[in-house]
Amino acid sequence: MAIKKIAVLTSGGDAPGMNACIRAVCLAAISVGADVIGYKYGYNGLLKQEYIPLDQYVVRNLLQRGGTILHSARCEKFKHPEQIELAAKHLEDINVDGLVVIGGDGSFRGAKKLQAVWDKPVIGVPGTIDNDITGTDYTVGYHTAIQTAVESLDKVRDTAEAFERIFVVDVMGREAGYIALNSAISAGADHVLLPETFTSAAEELVKILDKLDKRRKNRANKSHIIVITENLWPGGLNVLADSLQAESGVDVRILTLGHVQRGGSPVWQDRLLATKLGTYAVELIQQNEKGMMSAISHRLPAAIPLNDDTLTRKELNTYSMKIRDEITLLG
Amino acid sequence: MAIKKIAVLTSGGDAPGMNACIRAVCLAAISVGADVIGYKYGYNGLLKQEYIPLDQYVVRNLLQRGGTILHSARCEKFKHPEQIELAAKHLEDINVDGLVVIGGDGSFRGAKKLQAVWDKPVIGVPGTIDNDITGTDYTVGYHTAIQTAVESLDKVRDTAEAFERIFVVDVMGREAGYIALNSAISAGADHVLLPETFTSAAEELVKILDKLDKRRKNRANKSHIIVITENLWPGGLNVLADSLQAESGVDVRILTLGHVQRGGSPVWQDRLLATKLGTYAVELIQQNEKGMMSAISHRLPAAIPLNDDTLTRKELNTYSMKIRDEITLLG
Amino acid sequence: MAIKKIAVLTSGGDAPGMNACIRAVCLAAISVGADVIGYKYGYNGLLKQEYIPLDQYVVRNLLQRGGTILHSARCEKFKHPEQIELAAKHLEDINVDGLVVIGGDGSFRGAKKLQAVWDKPVIGVPGTIDNDITGTDYTVGYHTAIQTAVESLDKVRDTAEAFERIFVVDVMGREAGYIALNSAISAGADHVLLPETFTSAAEELVKILDKLDKRRKNRANKSHIIVITENLWPGGLNVLADSLQAESGVDVRILTLGHVQRGGSPVWQDRLLATKLGTYAVELIQQNEKGMMSAISHRLPAAIPLNDDTLTRKELNTYSMKIRDEITLLG
Amino acid sequence: MAIKKIAVLTSGGDAPGMNACIRAVCLAAISVGADVIGYKYGYNGLLKQEYIPLDQYVVRNLLQRGGTILHSARCEKFKHPEQIELAAKHLEDINVDGLVVIGGDGSFRGAKKLQAVWDKPVIGVPGTIDNDITGTDYTVGYHTAIQTAVESLDKVRDTAEAFERIFVVDVMGREAGYIALNSAISAGADHVLLPETFTSAAEELVKILDKLDKRRKNRANKSHIIVITENLWPGGLNVLADSLQAESGVDVRILTLGHVQRGGSPVWQDRLLATKLGTYAVELIQQNEKGMMSAISHRLPAAIPLNDDTLTRKELNTYSMKIRDEITLLG
Missing domain, CATH: 3.40.50.460 (Phosphofructokinase domain)
Structure with a gap:
């Protein structure tokens, strides 16, 4: 599908690598000929139609920087149906062809609701230090x-x-x-x-x-x-x-x-993961996939539906638990 | 199987996390009631019967230290059949129940040959910064x-x-x-x-x-x-x-x-990986598994035979290659 | 003066570089032919005659390690005159020719009292992260x-x-x-x-x-x-x-x-400072200087008496204060 | 003296902390009501009248960034008298009241020559990793x-x-x-x-x-x-x-x-030193001091004439040399 404009936002608790992910979305979008805008303060920017244009000059040297230039925030308002309708309208008004939401499970719940009322792709990228998203091996920020x-x-x-x-x-x-x-x-x-x-x-x-x-x-x-x-x-x-x-x-x-x-400059795994998942999110928009998470599974990107399974807290690694219980006793 | 004594050595190019792996092998062995010895200078120590006892005091604070307290070395001699027979004899002489070889593909070739002439388990743990071992998602030292x-x-x-x-x-x-x-x-x-x-x-x-x-x-x-x-x-x-x-x-x-x-203190992924693979190597010895690599696959330890497939160089990650070719053009 | 035995201890709040200082005292003592012992747990070890021998093998790779292998501790008892007399007796009993106390102002007050009842040199080395010792430009641990x-x-x-x-x-x-x-x-x-x-x-x-x-x-x-x-x-x-x-x-x-x-591996300035001040402390013992601090002044070691002036809190750097008050307003 | 406009440039080999120094010059100038411009590529920018305006928004978060946003370069041309005259003319043309040159001994030689043909202050700030400038205890970049x-x-x-x-x-x-x-x-x-x-x-x-x-x-x-x-x-x-x-x-x-x-984010001493020396350079311009280096001496800024003494290579620290020769023998 020919896409002309992609929007991106960062939402919920901030995580190292969010900037690297914004950069990847931006570069991937440019490479397929699309423009990019970034909503500020998470869903708040979407509700207020507050955004900035992103291009290769803006995202230069963003790969290694902590924080998020788009700022992040919680957004209580975004739980109300009429606000979600408003967000969809704002996206339509400026002809956005797909939205990338970088955040955690709370942000994904919002993304799922928005997808229900908007007919262009909303893609989640797991960005949280907590690594608690089922369906992806890792989340951006966790490694750092x-x-x-x-x-x-x-x-x-x-x-x-x-x-x-x-x-x-x-x-x-x-x-x-x-x-x-x-x-x-x-x-x-x-x-x-x-x-x-x-x-x-x-x-x-x-x-x-x-x-x-x-x-x-x-x-x-x-x-x-x-x-x-x-x-x-x-x-x-x-x-x-x-x-x-x-x-x-x-x-x-x-x-x-x-x-x-x-905080801090992301370690390489978060930079690489953010680059892969941001790039893949743009691919998913091109493929007109809706309501998906751009996830990592066994070292490759994968499209995972943003449904109730995904939004459950991930179980702890079983072998890490085994080591915790048995081996560390003598260290 | 009741095991009484486990030996460990580090071989080939050194990698951050080798010490963490030695510690894990040692603590896991102790936790099942076995004694542990460490051969020095890779296979050279095995050929010269040069080893030191390892216990929880020796391995204390080894988790975070770069290098390898057992030293590493290449060992040209270990390609000769009579030397490999000698190694097996040395292991028998002091009643070793299993040997853990921490190293790369060259070291694993030696391990495979040794396994052919010795009837107790020889287990490889992938320890190399090059990450070029097929059969394991990652190698110890690569992340650092x-x-x-x-x-x-x-x-x-x-x-x-x-x-x-x-x-x-x-x-x-x-x-x-x-x-x-x-x-x-x-x-x-x-x-x-x-x-x-x-x-x-x-x-x-x-x-x-x-x-x-x-x-x-x-x-x-x-x-x-x-x-x-x-x-x-x-x-x-x-x-x-x-x-x-x-x-x-x-x-x-x-x-x-x-x-x-x-060099350097290993980053957390190499510490965790070394701890898991070292622990799992001792499990494999307990299970009397022979000629195996203690590998990591999709976030869990796995036993992979040390055969020709494993000893082939691993292919590069396809999505990393895609990003390299397409996306970085504008960055 | 021919010195045969030097003792060293770390006291008060621990600081990065204390180990580097122990190493320097040890190597400097060995280089002039003296033996070295380290009292454990600050003045507590001195009161209990609890010490370990130090040599070049023990202090190897101590330069870069945080913490103190001699342990540190506060010692309330060391305020009592009879305990200070006991400490002097213990030093005499094992023929110590000089004592190096690595610590802060509280530790130096103890050192001064000990010097008053013992006729061999007691030398203080400023080891505290607080940098609050008058008479020295910097203290060991401050930079880290x-x-x-x-x-x-x-x-x-x-x-x-x-x-x-x-x-x-x-x-x-x-x-x-x-x-x-x-x-x-x-x-x-x-x-x-x-x-x-x-x-x-x-x-x-x-x-x-x-x-x-x-x-x-x-x-x-x-x-x-x-x-x-x-x-x-x-x-x-x-x-x-x-x-x-x-x-x-x-x-x-x-x-x-x-x-x-x-904690943490000391940054280079603390390693260098610890090495200089530890070395100079041994020089001062050789010169039979008593009740001195081995201090740094304008990039060179200096002997500063441990008196009331030294034991006052150092004033803040005037130009740092000026910058704080005037310049940071717009940053 | 009421100063209205200050110019700054970075010259010669780059050093961590140059950006912090640019920021300090800029903030100090603003705090006394002056405008600031930054010449690009060292003296080359001065010869080509190529500069950018600097304000508190531009220098935000520059304190911790390696490199120099003004770029650095060698400038062979700046050895010719007619070029130096041209530089003075360029400064006059745009009413610069003082120039800060951040660089090493080569850059200071240029600054001295420029001062000879221009009647407003030219102030050098020692910015080089080599620490080889006589007259200052340390140079910006050396610590990192x-x-x-x-x-x-x-x-x-x-x-x-x-x-x-x-x-x-x-x-x-x-x-x-x-x-x-x-x-x-x-x-x-x-x-x-x-x-x-x-x-x-x-x-x-x-x-x-x-x-x-x-x-x-x-x-x-x-x-x-x-x-x-x-x-x-x-x-x-x-x-x-x-x-x-x-x-x-x-x-x-x-x-x-x-x-x-x-490269790299400057360690704190280079950040602090750069902040002090940049601030003090502006003070020297206000005081109409000419041909001076803004130096650090015994923990306080000092004005040191840019003459033949200053432009000699500094001797090595005598006590560091002593330690090198005597003490490290056993380590």
């Missing part, structure tokens, strides 16, 4: 967020060992444990607490103490690192720290890595 | 090598743009273009030369000049970055640089990234 | 801590700009503003709050709002970064964030960088 | 270049130790040994070859072999790292490598770090 977490954990280990302390480190992930699980294994943490397996504070505390106890028998150094997904411990990290300190008799410190995990 | 290359390319871009020069950057990969292809895309290079597609100096020069010419029309900055796999240009990089400078009239500089790509 | 803070601030900027938020970032420094001031300038932050100039929450809030207001007029992006020294805002960061959000109407987030600033 | 070199040396060590090889690593510095000396000490290299002390290939080879021999007796690992300033060994690095391999019997590899040392 874990690398940032692991580099911080490496630094924490230095000071933990110097003082023989227990550190409880809070990483992002919302309700998904991907960042916590893989950063904990990759940093050689002693324990990791995941939303997918969390039972109760009382039970989890017993497990932690049990693991620390076993580990202390197996090595000289008394320092420990425990990784936990954000917002998980009832009452907050201070409650966990106090309990741990009281029970173990060891000095406990807490650290919340926070928004640094969303 | 590209990240190092991309960070260097990012720096080269600064100075290339300041002086509006052409830079020709030589990356590793031996006869495989994986590092060149993916680092070029991830760094937004203007062109990449790969062993898999190289025809002749004359033809490739025409292609380069053609691409640079098109790009110059599409942007203000006259700087360009060309990535090339090591040992590829007939006569060496200086020959290419001289031709380019003569034809383009632009100042050309060359840079050989070299052995920095083999 | 700021680099870590600046890299985090660079990442925060990405996400701050994407969402056009205000970020309040808490950095270390105890009662000294060096880390906050220089990381804020180096990261292009919009405002910085320092213990040296803090007046009251009410007054400081007015200043912040005034500055943000001026800046908003001068640029499109509405994001801002405010850096604050730890433990400075009355009631904590949440109180500041709530006030800022209420007054500015902009979304405010807080981030506490925390202990990552104490 | 060494950090890049040290990080590469850390990686080389991993692979050197894995294979027990000798690595000869070539670093930048033109005729000055600052980068080589301080990166060698900071990376724990075994030997360093400096232009300031180089005698002859024959003599230096003896010294290297002697040092390697002593070191081998003192430690288990047979790997060594030798750092050498660019263009120093007669006949090139291959000649040195061949001699070393023949004499030592150990496998020798060479690595030229090259232009990566000129």
Whole structure:
């Protein structure tokens, strides 16, 4: 299909590689002869018809830059049917032939609703550090967020060992444990607490103490690192720290890595993934595919329908879980 | 099967994550009640019965360290049948129940021959920055090598743009273009030369000049970055640089990234991959699987026979090639 | 003076480069024919006569490692005269000819007291991320801590700009503003709050709002970064964030960088400084200098008495303050 | 003096922090009510009256970016008196009140000549990775270049130790040994070859072999790292490598770090230094100071005349030399 104009926006929590994805959409669109516009502030820009033209000069050197030049935002309004109709009208008014939505599951729900009322392709590209989208092996931003977490954990280990302390480190992930699980294994943490397996504070505390106890028998150094997904411990990290300190008799410190995990120049996997998925999203628009996610599956792009299955939270990698449960005991 | 003793060695070109893999083999072995020894200097240590005991104290904090504490080496001798028989005898003499060989295709050829004359499991773990092993999605060290290359390319871009020069950057990969292809895309290079597609100096020069010419029309900055796999240009990089400078009239500089790509603390994917594959190698020994590679396939460990198929060079990712050919034209 | 045995310890808050300093003391001592021991856990090891021998094998590759292999600790007991006498006795018992104390002002107060009751040299080496020691241009660990803070601030900027938020970032420094001031300038932050100039929450809030207001007029992006020294805002960061959000109407987030600033492989300046000051400390022992700090002054080592002047907090750099007050207004 | 317009240019070899310096000049000029223009391609832009306006929007986020948005270049023409007269005329034609030249000693020679024929201030800011300018403690770019070199040396060590090889690593510095000396000490290299002390290939080879021999007796690992300033060994690095391999019997590899040392986001010291010196350069223009360098001396800006003393190459730090000669022997 001859496409003349493509629009792109970034929505929801920002992720490293969103700019690389904007660049890829733009270059791929230009290479098939289409113009490109970028809506600002996610769906808000679409509702306000607020956009900027994108070309090869604007996206130059965007591949390596963190953040998103289109800005991102949540958009509560976009849940109302009349607003979604308005968005479709805005796209029609300026003759957009296809829209690329870079974001997470919330953004995809919006994309699905918009597709229901607009007859040109709406394509989602999974851009979130949480890696919680079913149907794609990875999401853009995930690789960088874990690398940032692991580099911080490496630094924490230095000071933990110097003082023989227990550190409880809070990483992002919302309700998904991907960042916590893989950063904990990759940093050689002693324990990791995941939303997918969390039972109760009382039970989890017993497990932690049990693991620390076993580990202390197996090595000289008394320092420990425990990784936990954000917002998980009832009452907050201070409650966990106090309990741990009281029970173990060891000095406990807490650290919340926070928004640094969303920033920084993307690592190469997020740059490559963003470039592939952005390019493939434009291909899908050309093929007039509707309501699809431009996903990565077994190292190749794949078109996955944006339906209820996709919008479910992805399960944790089974072998990472096995390693977490069995092998890290002696490290 | 009850295993009592596992041996491990690192062989061939070193790769970031080899230490993480040694640690994983060691911890997994301990967790099933086995002792662990590490042969030094690859197969040389096996031929000289030169090894050290490994335990949780020795491997502590090895996860994040570059290099290999067991040292690596090529071993010409190991191509002779009588030497391979000697190796098998040495393993028997000290009651080894299984051997893990961390290395590349050359090392796997040795492993296959050893398996033919020894009746306990020999398991290969793909450890090479070149990512050229068929049968596994990725190899240990590959992720870090590209990240190092991309960070260097990012720096080269600064100075290339300041002086509006052409830079020709030589990356590793031996006869495989994986590092060149993916680092070029991830760094937004203007062109990449790969062993898999190289025809002749004359033809490739025409292609380069053609691409640079098109790009110059599409942007203000006259700087360009060309990535090339090591040992590829007939006569060496200086020959290419001289031709380019003569034809383009632009100042050309060359840079050989070299052995920095083999060092450094592994990025998280190499740590995680090494941990999974090392752990799974011990599982395979327990299951009495022989002549297998502990590989990663679609995010899960898999046992792949070390046969002629596996020992062929892996083909480049088709979608990366597509992006290289079509999309990067305007960047 | 012929010295036969030198002891070294690390005390107080840990800092990147402490290991490099231990190595330098060790190598310098060996080069003059002396043996070296390292007391563990700061002054605690001295009181318990708990130490390990150090030689060139132990300190190999210590230059680039964060943390301290001797561990660090606070030591309340070391304020009691009888404990200090005990420490002197322990040094005599094993014929130590000189003691090097790597730490901050608290550790130096202990060193001064010990020197008063022992007739061999006690030499302080300034090792603290806070850079708050009068008499030395820089302290070991300071350079790395700021680099870590600046890299985090660079990442925060990405996400701050994407969402056009205000970020309040808490950095270390105890009662000294060096880390906050220089990381804020180096990261292009919009405002910085320092213990040296803090007046009251009410007054400081007015200043912040005034500055943000001026800046908003001068640029499109509405994001801002405010850096604050730890433990400075009355009631904590949440109180500041709530006030800022209420007054500015902009979304405010807080981030506490925390202990990552104490870890990591030291940047080159901390490695070089640690090597120089550790080496010079051994020279001072050879020269039978007592109660001195091995300091850096105008790029060369200098012997500075450990007296009340030295143990005062260093004033902030006047030109950094000028830049903070005048120039950053438009950035 | 009321200044209305300030011009700035970057000249000679590029250095990380040049952009930060352009930003500081621009913000400082705006803060005193002046307009700012930036000449492109060093003195070439001045000769061709080719410049761009600079304001707070253009310099936003320039602090952390490598390279120079004004581009740099050598300018042979600028050695001719009539060209220098032309430059002065161009500055007059557009009513420039002061010119800031960011560059190295060659650029300063041009600045001095221009000052001789123009009656408004020409101020030099030392911007070069070589740190070879007498009269300033440090130059902008120097800190980042060494950090890049040290990080590469850390990686080389991993692979050197894995294979027990000798690595000869070539670093930048033109005729000055600052980068080589301080990166060698900071990376724990075994030997360093400096232009300031180089005698002859024959003599230096003896010294290297002697040092390697002593070191081998003192430690288990047979790997060594030798750092050498660019263009120093007669006949090139291959000649040195061949001699070393023949004499030592150990496998020798060479690595030229090259232009990566000129790129990358500047480390905080270069950002801070650039900000201070750029700001102070504008102050000097306001004070109608002529023919000065905006230098850093003992942590504060200082005005140093651009005369023959300043334009001599700076001597190496004496204590770094002492450490190089005496202490590193056992490491």
